[in-house]
Amino acid sequence: MTTYSPIPPAGDTSSAILAIRNLSVEVAGAGNRVVRNLSLDVHAGETVCVVGESGSGKSVTSLAVMGLLPPGVLTVNAGSIRVEGEDVVTATQRRLREMRATRMAMVFQEPMTALNPVHTVGKQVDEVLRLHRKKMSAAERRAKVLDMFRSVHLPDVERIFDSYPHQLSGGQRQRIVIAMALILEPKLLIADEPTTALDVTTQKQILALIKELQVKHQTAVLFITHDFGVVAEISDRIVVMNRGDLVESGTRNEILAEPKQSYTRRLVSSVPSLVPSRREAPSGMPVLHVKGLGRTYGGKRSVLSRKAAHNIIAAADVNLTLRKGEILGIVGESGSGKSTVARCIVRLIEPTAGHMMMGGEDLSTLSGSALRPVRRRIQIVFQDPYRSLNPRRTVGESIIEGLLNFGVPREDALKRAGETLSVVGLSPDAMRRYPHQFSGGQRQRICIARALVMDPEILVADEAVSALDVSVQAQVLELLEQVRQRTGVGVLFITHDLRVAAQICDTIMVMQRGKVVETGSAETVLTEPRHEYTRALIDAAPGRDWDFRNFRPISAGLAPASAP
The missing domain is CATH 3.40.50.300 (P-loop containing nucleotide triphosphate hydrolases)
Structure with missing residues (x-):
């Protein structure tokens, strides 16, 4: 097992919305720890990204904060998790239900599984108010939900209120889940890979929306992801995990530009560049x-x-x-025909x-x-x-x-x-x-x-x-x-x-709504795009201003890679 230099616990917990101290989570009855001695803080208006590969413990950490660890499978073995000073670990189930949505809320990766397919989305968001704001009338609750739908920039909110999840796009469903999480203005929002399944343009909109609402309400955001492009866009601080251990933590620039641990350096340098390598034109039959x-x-x-x-x-x-x-x-978004x-x-x-x-x-x-x-x-x-x-x-x-x-x-x-x-x-x-x-x-x-x-x-x-x-x-x-x-x-x-396409493809064909809008060498399409849709895809790519492999920002935007 790899061991890392001990990281001092985060500082004074009094000003932190979320304060985790020496948290350990283990497999119930087996003693195998999936999170070990984890300490981190998230303050009001701050976004802390927890990154790592599958099995690193990042999603387990988020579930532990929400009190959603599967009973009989995973259990908190040691440490504390405080949300606005109150310890989640020692709270009763009844108290946890009261804290969810009012003081802390979570946005899951796949909105279709987070929403009930047999109820309209309006009814599902209304349920949060009905359970936690018992004095509100049905008319007041409906007005509040519609206002929240407008806040997350949903169109035709009256129609969407009465729509079922399958009648909405993936981006609209994720906006519904965000509206549900934020309707009671909790101080802590946990986002567990909320944009992984989305196209880059929709992803860009959702990230901008989370930031907009965070600034408006000074929400503390714990963002779980393995996408360093997203990390480069939204993080204030970064926590790197590997197999349950905290590898290192620091500001965005410290982790992306000056990573100290070899594991972090390997992880960051593995992110493919949007700048394609220059290749000879394919000449085979x-x-x-x-x-x-x-x-x-x-x-x-x-x-x-x-x-x-x-x-x-x-x-x-x-x-x-x-x-x-x-x-x-x-390449192209969902529904492009690829x-x-x-x-x-x-x-x-x-x-x-x-x-x-x-x-x-x-x-x-x-x-x-x-x-x-x-x-x-x-x-x-x-x-x-x-x-x-x-x-x-x-x-x-x-x-x-x-x-x-x-x-x-x-x-x-x-x-x-x-x-x-x-x-x-x-x-x-x-x-x-x-x-x-x-x-x-x-x-x-x-x-x-x-x-x-x-x-x-x-x-x-x-x-x-x-x-x-x-x-x-x-x-x-x-x-x-x-x-x-x-x-x-x-x-x-x-x-x-597009990052993956830039690294491996000789030729790129861009599709939109079933039609080919542009074809050419990878270098030409990604550095000199002719079609506005191609330009929109490139502009929406998260972290496009970072050269991850060389641990530095790209000051002049995309530029052709130098010849080997």
Whole structure:
């Protein structure tokens, strides 16, 4: 276990809204500590970001502050947590319920799971007032909720009040959750990865909203995140955690520009730059031509409705060429059509227009037995590696399944699987283990191995690193680069993260609302964007003014990387 130099406890607790002292949280009955001797303060009007990789203890800390540790699973073993001087650890459940929403509140990562799908959002926010402001009339509560909706910049608040969560966009749902958390003006707001699932433009709006409301009410904000771009945008102070330990803490500039611990330096330097590396233009032979690709979904009309059904255009008139050994990035926000294009190419969904030429064959016209050989030549890696693997099958069985389906003898398939695992940096011994016995990054390597074992000409990576910690993400990106150079496979890389696209892609295609708005080399698109939508995406990227790899701010904004 790595040990770190002891960090003095935070200072005088009298002025702190949140004061944590020597907090330890352990697995109930097992004695394994997931947080050890943690001390930190958050003052009024201040944002403290807690950063670290998965398993660092940052989310456990936030749950402990709210008194939401799962009973019988995790328990506070030692220390104190004081909110405005009152100790949360020793408070009764009844007192904790009284403190939540009135003195402390939490915004969770996924708003769809934080909201009840069977109640309107207005009713759910109204419930907070009904429970804690019993003297308010129904009319007064409704007026208060509508006013709060306006404060979080929701449009048409009367309509939204009567809407259900599924009828709102992701950004609108997150605004509802923020409104619910702040409607009673608590002094402490805990935000646990509240923008991770959002597009960069929506993320920028939510971060600005939290800051605006914080300034208005002088709220203390404890912000849990693994995104250093977000940290660079909003933090006053930063606390770095690793495997339950506090590694180091300091101001934003101290941690981002002058990190003292090697772990912090590795974490910060793993953040990809928005400045693309200069690459030679791809010169391999084309392996895929897509022309006029489209996918339209027919709207369904209820038997009781007189309104005409509307067609939904997911992708329209998409053209692209992928060359051997090229990594072509398709970027855009949710709903831009990038995943639709990828799944049409893989034939997981059927295109409704256009042609996809591969080796003289039009993939869009193939079906049945004629399509089967093509599936071996085009492989896909999905976003969530755990859901992509069968938890009841060993890794080896999952990897060789495709080979066996194409008639490869089992002994040969096992040999090839072991060789491919070595290519992705895993021991062949991994074939005897199950998916749950690996980390997230290792599971994604296994998914890449499962795709590569088929010796494909095209590899589609659909948000393949978006769920990974920044250091693991860097390892997987390096692996994809090595695989590209070693095998010459053409890669379609689907992502909403421009930093990732800048580091790995030769060519970038930008999509908006189903259409391609700009295509060019990564350097040209990211440093000299022509379309206003591309410029908006770049401007919204958090931390775009920081050069994380060199621990310094970028004074003149984005500039082309110098030639190696």
